Amino acid sequence: HLERARVLLHVIDASEDDIEERFRTIDRELELYGAGLDERPQAIVLNKVDLLREPPSFQLDDSRIVGVHRVSAATGEGIEALKRWLFTAIPPVPEVAEEQEPGLAEFLEYRPQPPARRAxxxxxxxxxxxxxxxxxxxxxxxxxxxxxxxxxxxxxxxxxxxxxxx
Structure with missing residues (x-):
């Protein structure tokens, strides 16, 4: 679920023009969505590098950008490096506090009965x-x-x- 993501990956088609503007468009959508998504660490994945003569550049200076990766989903180029990076770059899951002893619930839980089957x-x-x-x-x-x-x-x-x- 997007709101639980600790790092957001922007997969951008590198064979298209104006890669930075495409990032900004997605970033505006994240800001409009809310929930602090636009403040999360973000990585840029430039896809379709196999279609280009030179590696694409991404020059946007933004403190939230924690990595820029060049890959080709078609040929697999850069995919293994991206996976290794993800395992080292994503912050660990926060530990969940141990459950308290069972006691009186602080809230009521309503579980509606399923409707009776029609006869x-x-x-x-x-x-x-x-x-x-x-x-x-x-x-x-x-x-x-x-x-x-x-x-x-x-x-x-x-x-x-x-x-x-x-």
Whole structure:
């Protein structure tokens, strides 16, 4: 999940023009998203270096940028070096405090019961719909049939009865 990330990787297509502007665009989106994402350490991964004659440069001076890596997803160039860097550069996960002894909860947890299974089914037929099982009555049946897509003039079979939908 993005909000739990300790380092953000910007994968940028190095074969396109204006790499720094592409970074700035993503950075603005992170700022708008909030949650302090724009303040996190960030690494730049310039992809598609196999398509270039010279290695791409990234000259943006920003204290949040902790690394610039050049890779090719197509050929695998630079991928192993990037993986090794990630394992050394990402801060360790903070240790979780030991659980306290079980006691009275400081909050209530609400767990809604799943809705009871319906005791009926609605099937589409060539002339309308057929309700099989213990069909609900009144507004509940009407709502279920409308949710199934019944239209005015179609037949609705309820047990031995056939009704024309109004």
């Amino acid at each position: 009926y089914r609605i099937y589409r037929t060539d002339r309308g719909f057929r309700v099989i099982g213990e069909a609900p009555q009144g507004e509940e049946l009407e709502a279920a049939l409308e949710a199934a897509g019944v239209r005015q003039g179609q037949e609705v079979e309820l047990g031995d009865e056939t009704l024309e939908w109004r």
